[in-house]
Amino acid sequence: MEIQLPRGTRDILPNEIETWHFLENKFRSICETYRYSEIRTPIFEHTELFERGVGDSTDIVTKEMYTFQDKKGRSLTLRPEGTAPVVRSFVEHKMFGDVKQPVKLYYNGPMFRYERPQGGRQRQFTQMGIEAIGSDDPSIDAEVISLAMNFFRSIGLENISLIINSLGDKESRLKHREALIAHFEPQIDEFCSDCQARLYKNPLRILDCKTDHEHPLVKSAPSILDFLNEESKEYFAKVKGFLDVIGISYTVDPTLVRGLDYYNHTTFEIMSDEEGFGAKTTLCGGGRYHGLVQEFDGPDTPGIGFGMGVERVLLALEKAQVKIPAAKGLSCYVISAQEEADEKVVQLVNMLRDHGISAEKDYQKRKLKAQLKDADRKQAKYTVIIGEDEIRTGEYSLKNMATGEQFLVTETELITTLEEQAEGDE
Structure with missing residues (x-):
């Protein structure tokens, strides 16, 4: 089942x-x-x-x-x-x-x-x-x-x-209640069972009935405004x-x-x-x-x-076709160029998140090209590719996915750049 x-x-x-x-x-x-x-x-x-x-x-x-x-x-x-x-x-x-x-x-x-x-x-x-x-x-x-x-x-x-x-x-409602009972009582048998039960309990509720709202007596019922x-x-x-x-x-x-x-x-x-x-x-x-x-x-x-x-x-x-403002997107997708860089990718993603920057990585063991496609699908604003050279030099290639512009940054510069970008989106 x-x-x-x-x-x-x-x-x-x-x-x-x-x-x-x-x-x-x-x-x-x-x-x-x-x-x-x-x-x-x-x-x-x-x-x-x-x-x-x-x-x-x-x-x-x-x-x-x-x-x-x-x-x-x-x-x-x-x-x-x-x-x-x-x-x-x-x-x-x-x-x-x-x-x-x-x-x-x-x-x-x-x-x-x-x-x-x-x-x-x-x-x-x-x-x-x-x-x-x-x-x-x-x-x-x-x-x-x-x-x-x-x-x-x-x-x-x-x-x-x-x-x-x-x-x-309370005084006004009691007077109106008496008037409603007198108004509906002679023909209450024409109303649904719910209204009949409400007549003496709370006749005001008859005016709100979904079944009998078109009944002539509902439309001609005494107005509360006349009893205030x-x-x-x-x-x-x-x-x-x-x-x-x-x-x-x-x-x-x-x-x-x-x-x-x-x-x-x-x-x-x-x-x-x-x-x-x-x-x-x-x-x-x-x-x-x-x-x-x-x-x-x-x-x-x-x-x-x-x-x-x-x-x-x-x-x-x-x-009304109201357009809801989009939530903050993915700031950075960190890409592993080779298996030896996996630990550094995990470390960098965690570091970015610690600084309040939304970051993501691949969890499907994809090749470099497939990771780039995944970053594009997830609408990442930036990507960073980590390989042996990046680990050795401490400089990373940061790519703006909207403009295609690429430039080298240190870890400190990477965090500063992404924090500034996040502030600009607020």
Whole structure:
């Protein structure tokens, strides 16, 4: 039997990894600019964390989690999203007691959901995201959105748009909830079984249903914006005002509810408007979550964050035909002209690497001509040929593979030349 990848997973091959490194480095750089620090949480957590944190009316909890029992019968789940583990860590390590508030964190790692695999969506996928915990200042909502928008622009995605909404505070949501129940209840039997189960648990989730999103009652459902109290209206107005001040345009969409139960006040999505990207164009989504820290037995602490699927971002880059900068190439290929020079070649390659210079040699016992071809295939910038004469004189013939120019150098001059060349490439 041929063993292959499990469905919904993929290998990231060496010829693809440069793009991943490019995204990861850009994300790390912009997070550090905004003074967010990296956090790494376990790949699996206690199942209760996601049932309580994500919400038992969500598709993630009811349908998509990879849950298993360990040898002592404890229920564990491969993490399906990043916020709940970060907030759990925030509470467990008492970060709320840190004098530096808010606590600003970013993460990057694999997540797992049992979904139907499709373009840009896998069962094991990579999510990058941030969480700012400990402030209810509307300006940090704008900061979080700004970080995401600037990240996308920094990687070359210009054809994007921001959609925002407010879910209001607890009081506003309760009034809206009652209105939604009254709106859907008379005809709830026309909806899918999931929506019927959600009616009294979390009717807001009906608006986000993939099956019934075209139902007339969904389109005519009461808008959350009509139920915002004065405090919630003022908060949302301030968020929009800060976005205006920093020059980020947006569209308000009262149907934007997001797929997780813990959101309130600001919610947002960043969409790709690239032609050919497909119907589901969301690159990034997030929002504010008051009450989630308390849900994990921490103090009453507000937070806001976002998550983005790296695979969807990669697909957007492909559709936008963004050219990813090439990684640093091979600086020098050291060639052995005869067997007697093999030890010197090994020594020189190691010496170059000790100086931070990328160096390579032949490991297939090829002849001189074949080694030169291999150096060309590997796009070496320079080659050095070592033979008995070079060992005796201590001078090596250094060849610039782009120009064909050759000149004699000592070991010291060789290292200096290659270091200068590497600095020029940065």
